Amino acid sequence: xxxxxxxxxxxxxxxxxxxxxxxxxxxxxxxxxxxxxxxxxxxxxxxxxxxxxxxxxxxxxxxxxxxxxxxxxxxxxxxxxxxxxxxxxxxxxxxxxxxxxxxxxxxxxxxxxxxxxxxxxxxxxxxxxxxxxxxxxxxxxxxxxxxxxxxxxxxxxxxxxxxxxxxxxxxxxxxxxxxxxxxxxxxxxxxxxxxxxxxxxxxxxxxxxxxxxxxxxxxxxxxxxxxxxxxxxxxxxxxxxxxxxxxxxxxxxxxxxxxxxxxxxxxxxxxxxxxxxxxxxxxxxxxxxxxxxxxxxxxxxxxxxxx
Amino acid sequence: xxxxxxxxxxxxxxxxxxxxxxxxxxxxxxxxxxxxxxxxxxxxxxxxxxxxxxxxxxxxxxxxxxxxxxxxxxxxxxxxxxxxxxxxxxxxxxxxxxxxxxxxxxxxxxxxxxxxxxxxxxxxxxxxxxxxxxxxxxxxxxxxxxxxxxxxxxxxxxxxxxxxxxxxxxxxxxxxxxxxxxxxxxxxxxxxxxxxxxxxxxxxxxxxxxxxxxxxxxxxxxxxxxxxxxxxxxxxxxx
Ligand SMILES: Nc1ncnc2c1ncn2[C@@H]1O[C@H](COP(=O)(O)OP(=O)(O)O)[C@@H](O)[C@H]1O
Ligand SMILES: [Mg+2]
Numbered sequence: 001x002x003x004x005x006x007x008x009x010x011x012x013x014x015x016x017x018x019x020x021x022x023x024x025x026x027x028x029x030x031x032x033x034x035x036x037x038x039x040x041x042x043x044x045x046x047x048x049x050x051x052x053x054x055x056x057x058x059x060x061x062x063x064x065x066x067x068x069x070x071x072x073x074x075x076x077x078x079x080x081x082x083x084x085x086x087x088x089x090x091x092x093x094x095x096x097x098x099x100x101x102x103x104x105x106x107x108x109x110x111x112x113x114x115x116x117x118x119x120x121x122x123x124x125x126x127x128x129x130x131x132x133x134x135x136x137x138x139x140x141x142x143x144x145x146x147x148x149x150x151x152x153x154x155x156x157x158x159x160x161x162x163x164x165x166x167x168x169x170x171x172x173x174x175x176x177x178x179x180x181x182x183x184x185x186x187x188x189x190x191x192x193x194x195x196x197x198x199x200x201x202x203x204x205x206x207x208x209x210x211x212x213x214x215x216x217x218x219x220x221x222x223x224x225x226x227x228x229x230x231x232x233x234x235x236x237x238x239x240x241x242x243x244x245x246x247x248x249x250x251x252x253x254x255x256x257x258x259x260x261x262x263x264x265x266x267x268x269x270x271x272x273x274x275x276x277x278x279x280x281x282x283x284x285x286x287x288x289x290x291x292x293x294x295x296x297x298x299x300x301x302x303x304x305x306x307x
Numbered sequence: 308x309x310x311x312x313x314x315x316x317x318x319x320x321x322x323x324x325x326x327x328x329x330x331x332x333x334x335x336x337x338x339x340x341x342x343x344x345x346x347x348x349x350x351x352x353x354x355x356x357x358x359x360x361x362x363x364x365x366x367x368x369x370x371x372x373x374x375x376x377x378x379x380x381x382x383x384x385x386x387x388x389x390x391x392x393x394x395x396x397x398x399x400x401x402x403x404x405x406x407x408x409x410x411x412x413x414x415x416x417x418x419x420x421x422x423x424x425x426x427x428x429x430x431x432x433x434x435x436x437x438x439x440x441x442x443x444x445x446x447x448x449x450x451x452x453x454x455x456x457x458x459x460x461x462x463x464x465x466x467x468x469x470x471x472x473x474x475x476x477x478x479x480x481x482x483x484x485x486x487x488x489x490x491x492x493x494x495x496x497x498x499x500x501x502x503x504x505x506x507x508x509x510x511x512x513x514x515x516x517x518x519x520x521x522x523x524x525x526x527x528x529x530x531x532x533x534x535x536x537x538x539x540x541x542x543x544x545x546x
Pocket of ligand 1 (some may be wrong): 326346347348349350351352353474
């Protein structure tokens with residue numbers, strides 16, 4: 001078995017999920033320079049809403065990707081509503097406050113959402129119902145599962161779609177203009193508040209899909225799952241250059257691959273002194289290294305790069 | 308001549324500082340009016356209040372007879388007001404073309420927009436050459452052209468310009484002023500804030516002279532050019 005190839009495949013899959021979540025961080029940061037710490041919790045809510053829906057349908061004996069798809073289709077509007085609500089209640093009133101205020105507000109929302117999720121779904125790990133047969137395919141000494149292929153395809157399409165919207169449409173142009181100079185964008189007739197809300201809407205939609213895919217891939221979910229996932233995705237966004245869409249995608253994939261290679265090799269390289277459980281450490285070490293050498297991240301422009 | 312813009316007792320404050328102290332002014336349809344004054348006189352504060360960037364502390368701003376004071380900033384362009392802000396305010400990481408498209412953000416008439424874009428490129432061929440370039444990479448003069456072109460893309464009824472000559476080489480100033488004069492001649496109403504008083508008075512029909520947040524003087528541009536006080540204070544000449 002080709003360990004290297006296998007870990008790269010696993011890393012790309014995990015990384016594509018990081019990337020999808022990282023897009024939400026980076027778009028919001030790009031437009032209002034706020035690290036939306038509650039974003040990981042939006043992913044968690046997406047995963048758990050998806051889980052509840054999928055469980056309901058699965059209990060009638062239905063199986064297959066259609067069931068997952070319905071879970072996604074319910075999770076998306078739920079997370080969008082949640083994201084809009086968070087922006088409206090926790091961030092918009094603080095738009096002109098010192099920068100620490102919305103940050104603290106974000107952490108508060110994050111904790112509140114975790115506790116609300118614990119009330120609704122309980123504190124135990126919940127198992128995603130087994131609705132997929134998940135066949136495996138062999139490619140050159142490694143294995144890729146159907147779930148992995150679907151994740152790669154879905155995240156790829158969504159990232160492309162996000163990029164197209166931001167770079168090629170009038171709406172995306174207005175988003176970028178608002179990020180670079182909100183008051184002049186206002187002069188041009190852009191309702192900047194609406195653009196900010198739309199940014200949260202897009203990020204939350206992506207978070208919903210990421211949540212259900214994470215649940216489907218790893219098979220479990222609970223009210224704290226958004227924390228580490230959010231931290232990793234935020235790391236990916238910073239690694240790639242926060243504010244940059246391409247950076248979020250690159251950072252996510254890179255982080256996933258490095259973590260998985262670390263998990264695959266750390267043990268054997270160090271004769272077992274450092275086990276695969278140190279792969280998180282490896283990921284954050286790399287983040288520090290990149291930031292020391294290139295403070296604006298891999299794809300961030302020098303100075304204040306935004307969307 | 309109908310009055311396009313009428314300002315009554317306008318006051319602008321920054322915290323405790325009163326930058327504009329109850330000024331009155333009006334602009335008729337089709338006029339090119341200038342507001343001159345030294346650095347810190349309150350010109351930018353006045354203009355930004357007209358454009359909606361600043362909320363006036365008190366006073367009235369009427370455009371086509373309607374009160375503007377409480378309109379959200381993003382609705383002003385649809386009413387027909389466009390500002391070329393001090394410091395140009397181009398979107399540095401959008402291309403020249405994208406910046407111009409932003410100027411027409413609220414418009415739906417594709418053919419009219421295309422015609423206006425051609426017009427802008429005709430006025431400023433430099434912008435056409437650099438249409439794919441990021442605005443942040445342009446020279447100061449090119450950015451000023453872009454800021455003016457972008458405002459014109461909104462086809463405003465009233466064009467507000469804040470020191471378009473600031474920091475530019477004389478040749479560039481000439482290019483920009485000839486375009487300003489041309490759009491005025493073609494019928495657009497223009498309110499021009501300038502520190503370069505001579506140039507402004509030579510282009511305008513009427514002038515307001517501002518000092519310490521108040522309008523000191525208000526006359527035809529020709530009268531101003533020959534007024535001893537203006538000559539001494541703003542044109543650097545002994546009378
Ligand atoms: N953002 C601001 N905060 C506080 N004071 C300001 C601000 N902007 C301008 N001022 C003050 O208001 C006065 C008028 O400034 P401004 O309108 O920029 O004048 P001008 O455009 O004629 O140079 C000046 O005394 C200036 O220091
Ligand atoms: Mg000024």
